[in-house]
């Protein structure tokens with residue numbers, strides 16, 4: 001009896017811990033002799049509250065992988081579980097809820113609406129996903145406070161530094177209470193100091209708020225600030241020990 005209880009408990013806690021499962025995911029483009037197999041059977045998981053970095057040579061399929069996880073593109077085969085969502089090969093119009101409720105996005109070039117204030121940028125995106133205006137405003141204010149922009153809410157992107165603009169994008173991504181944030185080279189347009197601040201913010205969001213983040217980066221130092229590092233190469237992911245490869249002792 002005791003044994004059964006322990007097993008049940010273990011199963012339950014495992015289920016709570018793993019936020020994202022990707023199982024045998026394959027994706028290629030084109031046909032015939034022009035066919036390019038990009039993802040050749042990706043297996044990975046991201047736990048709740050975990051910051052995972054994804055590295056790999058240019059053109060190896062990092063964005064393709066994120067796009068499939070984010071419900072913007074369908075895989076050829078394989079399976080993805082994100083919370084209660086199950087997809088992977090479903091076409092993007094069948095996974096609307098993954099985009100609306102499952103994942104938040106952060107891009108290299110921020111993707112903010114230039115004419116809207118920081119606050120309205122976040123509200124706008126919440127409204128698009130169906131949140132009523134008054135609730136959207138409360139949630140947007142709290143997300144902007146969370147990323148340290150409480151005193152910049154009424155500034156438009158042009159009046160903010162690159163790092164601050166990316167913080168608005170982070171606020172937008174977390175305001176929808178999404179469990180997984182996908183960040184595709186989020187620091188690619190930032191100076192070293194702002195980039196480090198964004199990664200520190202990611203660390204806080206994971207550790208304190210239990211958000212999971214899968215982040216693509218080219219920078220080994222930034223990658224090494226994640227809880228775990230993955231390398232995508234020749235269509236497969238493997239654990240990467242970039243810390244020892246680069247002689248990095250400890251980065252915080």
Ligand SMILES: Nc1ncnc2c1ncn2[C@@H]1O[C@H](COP(=O)(O)OP(=O)(O)O)[C@@H](O)[C@H]1O
Nearest residue numbers: 029030038056057058059060061062063064065
């Ligand atoms: N829609 C598409 N049609 C054809 N080829 C594509 C498409 N999207 C990506 N690719 C190809 O797939 C490979 C991986 O691209 P991508 O995922 O953008 O790489 P990364 O983000 O790692 O730089 C590249 O060779 C790219 O040209």
Ligand SMILES: [Mg+2]
Nearest residue numbers: 062063064184
């Ligand atoms: Mg890319």
